[in-house]
Amino acid sequence: MSAAVLAAAPPRPAHRDPQVLRWLGAYTASTVGDSVYYLALSWAAVSSGSPAQAGLVMAVSAVPRALLLLFGGVIADRLGPRRVVLASDTARCLVTLGLAAVLLATSPGLWLLAAAALVFGAVDAVFLPAVGALPPRIAARDQLARVQGLRGLAYRMGSVLGAPLGGLAVATGGPASAFGAAGVLFALSLPLLCALRLRPLPAEEKLPTGKKLPAGEKGEKADGPVLRDLADGLRHLRGHRVLGPLMITVLLADLGFVGPLNVGLALLAEQRGWGAPGIGWLLAGFGAGAGAASLLLAVRGRLPRAGTTLGWTMILGAAAVAALAFAPRLPVAVAVAVAVGLLAGVSGALCHALVQTECDPAYLGRVSAVSSLGSLGLAPLGMPLTGAAAGLWGTGPVFVAGAAVCALSGAFALTVPSLRRAELPR
Secondary structure, eight states, rough: OOHHHHHHSSOOOOOGHHHHHHHHHHHHHHHHHHHHHHHHHHHHHHHOOOOOHHHHHHHHTTTHHHHHHHHHHHHHHHHHHHHHHHHHHHHHHHHHHHHHHHHOOOOHHHHHHHHHHHHHHHHHHHHHHHHHHHHEEEEEEHHHHHHHHHHHHHHHHHHHHHHHHHHHHHHHHHHHHHHHHHHHHHHOOOOOOOOOOOOOOHHHHHOOOOOOOOOTTTTSSSSSOOHHHHHHHHHHHHHHHTHHHHHHHHHHHHHHHHHHIIIHHHHHHHHTTTTTHHHHHHHHHHHHHHHHHHHHHHHHOOSHHHHHHHHHHHHHHHHHHHHHTOOHHEEEEEEEEHHHHHHHHHHHHHHHHHHHHHHHHGGGGHHHHHHHIIIEEEEEEHHHHHHHHHHHHHHHHHHHHHHHHHHHHHHHHSSSSSHHHHOOOO
């Protein structure tokens, strides 16, 4: 077979690409480790202090994550995403194993748990943008939508497996055992990440043989102020006809969605007398719908008219969020939760896929940080406001207000021609 024929051979689909499978295995191990860690942290905090103190320990990691997330994107672009993910998982491995050793030797106060939570929040601030920047460096552009579907399935798998694994570890050996299990899971991701071989950036491919991009343009350490690099990334967003409007859409959707679905579900179950099993069923329904959306994208690889589909699924999902507050019985609420998960899963996967395919890979860490700022940075800090609003006006108005913001995000996406006409590569 000639070299020309070999060069023209189509790339492997994502689910058969060893590079993607290594990344997916590392991401799954890390996601399961996250779930086990948070369960161990909550159990250790409840065992060591009051419920209010335990809640504070669990919430403290959101502060450094929100404050440092944008700078984490700069670090991911400067040092390269694989290097940053490796360092992040190494740090999390050492912290969790250290906590396990301390808990085996003594009974530390809440201050140690809070310190570990702060460290995890800071590490998340660099880990999350780097994870978002990795797929274009390991997969072909026309496979990035499928990679996002596979990533969604891995995330759901991590959530499903992490809770029972963490519970089993706590039941067997207490929080120390669970922290140890989380450390082992983080350690499992390291050899898979080390085996990854990154594709060159598009600009680097065009250079003559032997030439290299200046540091920073190829995702390596660069000199100069961090704020300047951050400003460059924001200018790249502002000047992009798809990414700029997409970031506004994502931020609005996250602000409307996170509060009702994270705080509102528990309040709704308590108000209706469904109790803890009711919360479990609602979360299971939402997870099943979101998992089905990820599977759809993983199998199909792309959805036609991505921008239009994104806008309408956000609007329909907003209607389902509002309807959830008025479901008369638990089975009806679970069915609505499945619809919310499915529609939100499709719109979320399309948002991620469009970010991956539209963004210049040299800026992807910073752009991923901006796209994560709403759901992982700002929105969690607003959860107490959601709880306070529900206490004043009830869960119904809170769900309706959140749904209105989500619907606004979908309507905005449909009114911007460049975003409405956006397509995923074939």
